[in-house]
Amino acid sequence: MCDHHLPITRLPMQGGAHQLLGLGLAVWHRRRAGEEESIEMEASSVWSGLNSGMVLSLIAVLWTVVWQNLQHLQLQQTFGRRMSRHARRLAAMVDPYLSLTVAEYDGGRMRRSDAYEEIKAYLGGSCSRDARHLRAEGGKDANKLVLSMADREEVADDFQGARVWWLAYSKSPPRTDGFPWWGAAAQEDRRFYQLFFFERHRDLVLHTYLPRVRQMGRDAMLQNRQRKLFTNLSTSHWSHVVFEHPKTFATLAMDPVKKKEIMDDLDMFKNGKEYHARVGKAWKRGYLLYGPPGTGKSAMIAAMANYLDYDIYDIELTSVHSNSDLRKLFIETKSKSIIVIEEIDCSLDLSGARKNKETATEEEKKDGSSPASDKQAEKTKKADTSSKVTLSGLLNFIDGLWSACGSERLIVFTTNHVEKLDSALIRRGRMDKHIEMSYCGFEAFKFLAETYLGVVSHELFDAVRELLQKVNMTPADVAENLTLKSVDDDAHSCLTNLVRELQEARMRMASQGNGEDEQDEETQ
């Protein structure tokens, strides 16, 4: 990149005379810039440049008027081809510059363009030197800002002896009356980068320069990347915070063999680009994590994201109003990410329609059952009665045609009640790997004792082993007991507390068992 007067003062305009008038002026500027590369312009050449620029502008305006009239008279069919050939020749004489535009959103407003992001990252480094007006966002380094060009800024770039110019601009979106589901984001300005270069550099720019820009942009993005945790606060848009969960596989208590198996599976997935292409499968993988509350399902997702260095998209299904909103959310997700739907059984009625509070409680009243869980009651309370995400919509989201757009994505469902899930939802190919997160065993306890207390053996370990064989306690409860809560606490006091709690749980189980036995005897 170079520090240079910027030759292009043309902002993209609607076609026709305005644009061509601008073109004439731009030519003068660019001619001037071309000469400035080697010599300073003298006053007389400025005037001659200006005059030729003005003449060209006039020709351009006249040409546009004639052309528009020809169009109007519908003579274009007869003369159009020949005229447009002449037009192209004239344009090349008048303006030896080509331009290329990259929009922030391609495919309507559905998906942010990777190319736009890469160009933005590429230009970030140079614009801090050359541009006068900048935009800034937080980056990986807490003390630094990631810079990009503000609207209407231009920077020049030199590549293998060719000079090109980048312009940033934005446009207001067209009116969206009658399309309310496009939402607020559709009203935001649309951003673009426009690249100008000499026609003689066409091949160099298109085939060498631009691929290099994209590659360098990707590298810069990796350097500045902050991992993000996204959620859909509204029906079809993501909001995010920086993802900073400290859980890693090194601090996740579970059977070491099982843990290794999961880590190997993740490695295979991450390095599986060629494999997926070879066997013709979309590069995605489904994980189902199931087990009682507090057994580490959410902790496992955080550990996976940290291990793979992926972003997380946590979908709140109860806020999604329709299958098409779900699709929109999905399309907006980036690669290298984990898409999570927690407590899937609470978010969706697996017969296809969403539960709402009334229907849920009606059902419970009818069969005399209590709510499946407080969490479920809470979820169903939140569910919008107008929600229409269906089981088939969800299945489509996981492995329909749309699921293949983008790549390198894990889809993770969690549930406390795996038995409630529709078999279609969790069959292999959709949820490829089923992982049971279970109550704390002795191995997991030893791991937690070492992590939380730094002890690898203790006189109370045998008592804990014996009790854990008889009592179901979650890793979350064990971890809570092993947490130092005051300066007087130490390993011994924590382990004593744990043993006491396990004994109490065992006594409760025994008394419940007795109660049930007595009831059985009475009924007999």
Ligand SMILES: Nc1ncnc2c1ncn2[C@@H]1O[C@H](COP(=O)(O)OP(=O)(O)OP(=O)(O)O)[C@@H](O)[C@H]1O
């Ligand atoms: N296997 C584990 N290893 C280490 N810590 C654990 C483990 N399981 C749970 N924890 C700790 O217990 C707490 C609760 O765990 P987590 O939220 O992951 O449980 P969950 O299975 O997602 O529960 P729920 O079904 O209620 O969402 C967390 O602080 C987590 O760090």
Ligand SMILES: [Mg+2]
């Ligand atoms: Mg959880």
